[in-house]
Amino acid sequence: MKHYELIKLVPGTDPVEIQEKLWKTCRKLDDELDWFNHPVVFRSCKATDDFDLMAVVEIDEEERLEEFLNHPLTKKLEDRLAEVVKQRAAFDHY
Numbered sequence: 500m501k502h503y504e505l506i507k508l509v510p511g512t513d514p515v516e517i518q519e520k521l522w523k524t525c526r527k528l529d530d531e532l533d534w535f536n537h538p539v540v541f542r543s544c545k546a547t548d549d550f551d552l553m554a555v556v557e558i559d560e561e562e563r564l565e566e567f568l569n570h571p572l573t574k575k576l577e578d579r580l581a582e583v584v585k586q587r588a589a590f591d592h593y
Contacts, residue, residue: 500593501557502564505550507586514551517583518542521554524576528567534559535567550588564591 508514518540525538536557543551558564567573 500561500564500591501555502567503590503592504554505588506552506554506580506584507549508551509583509585512551512583514542517580518552520576520579521552524572525554525556527572528556528570531572532563532567532570534563550586561591561593 506517508517521540522538525540528535529538536559538554538556541553541555543553556567558567
């Protein structure tokens with residue numbers, strides 16, 4: 500399955516900086532978890548888009564989603580970004 504995270508940043512936040520933080524965490528997770536595959540982080544090109552960033556990752560088994568969401572690296576990133584994330588949306592595609 501593919502897991503998608505869409506992020507709207509607080510105005511004035513540098514999306515490139517946040518994109519790099521997302522990439523760092525995704526790379527660490529990809530190295531650590533054999534079922535966490537092909538992470539990609541996209542940045543919007545237009546200021547009028549609903550979201551600024553989108554992260555996509557393939558997770559081998561649906562049952563692993565909860566493990567990913569509760570992983571210490573995921574939680575640490577959420578805590579670090581809490582002040583700059585205005586809105587989040589997530590969905591999965593099977």
